[in-house]
Amino acid sequence: MTFSLPLNPKATGNADTLTQLPRSSGVYIFKGAGTLPLYIGKSVDIRSRVMSHMRAEDEVEMMSQTMHVECIETAGEIGALLLESHLIKSLNPIFNVRLRRLRSLCTLQIVKQGEGWMPAIVNGKDLGLGKVDGLYGLFGSVHAAQSKLRELADQHRLCLGLLGLEKISKRGCFGLQVKTCLGACVGHEERPDHDERLLNALTDMKVHAWPFEGAIELVEQSGDWIQRHRIQDWRYLGTTCSKSSALKVSVQQSFDLDTYKILVKPIMLGNAQIETV
Ligand SMILES: [Zn+2]
Structure with a gap:
């Protein structure tokens, strides 16, 4: 299911190559004079995707360096996505926008705080990401996790103090003064009501634990x-x-x-x- 075809930068003989490209799912690899790939992509229709690269005005430089196109067909789209991601990470083609390697992902873990619950920012590596429940969001840095919490606090009128992002003084958090916090920090709002809004706000970000026993x-x-x-x-x-x-x-x-x-x-x-x- 793997084959290599010439793709002439001067556009002669390309018609032959293009008609030989499959109209099925898979990964295609553009190669130049060297052995390293210039670009790796995936599609559910390899032929039409390669043709659209050849027409794209902002890809003229990449296509002028391309001399061969290699195809690896897959039986479906998930296989193409997995293979593309794997190949880009292991081969680092120069024209792929570098997939940022997130070395240490962090996540939000809901932990007990007095009578309520709060999201603690924790390093995903220590937790066995993908194996445990009660985790929300995946972030490349602690800063990114904090920004997301601030955004949620703003949208759902949560207390930045109870989220661990601010000190709470006797008069409550700063958000209370500017009326973004509904007052859970000073008892104006029941703590369970606040925490329920917090958990609802986090639902869409749930990091699912692996739902099977093994492989x-x-x-x-x-x-x-x-x-x-x-x-x-x-x-x-x-x-x-x-x-x-x-x-x-x-x-x-x-x-x-x-x-x-x-x-x-x-x-x-x-x-x-x-x-x-
Ligand atoms: Zn507050």
Whole structure:
């Protein structure tokens, strides 16, 4: 399912190449004179995506350096997304906007604070991200987590003092004076009401714990061609294929944000075909 075709920067002979490109899901790799890739992308229709790169005015430089296009077809879109993310991270093509490597992700953990609850900013590595419940949001820095909390406090009229972002004086938090806080810090609002609004505000940011006992296989099928992506604790462990030998993927050792984002919806919404192993 992997092949390489010439893509002439002078636009002669390209018509042949383009008609040979598959109209199916997969990853395509633009290569120049050297062996390292210039750009890696994915599409559910490789041919039309490559053609749109050739028409794009702001990609003229990249396309003028491209001499070959390599394709790896996949049985479905999730396989293409996983493979694209894996290849970009391991090969670092110069024309891909560098995927920021978030070395230390932090998250919000709801912890007991007196009679109520508060979000503590904690390092995801220490917690086993993707394995435990009660975590909300994934951030590249403590500062980013604090900014998000301030934004939520503003939207939902929460108390910055009770969120741990401000000292509470006898007269309450600063937000109380400017009427952004409903007064949980001085008892004007019942603490459980405040905390309920906090938890509601965080719901959409929930970091799902891995919902299975161990590894699963996410199955994608195109006609009689079947690919099985092995996943455990939101980590991508590799793909086996009914047509060719297994795709070699260096097993992800730790939680990876991009992989989580690719997998969380299809798995949590139950849209994907899943087999336990
Ligand atoms: Zn307050």
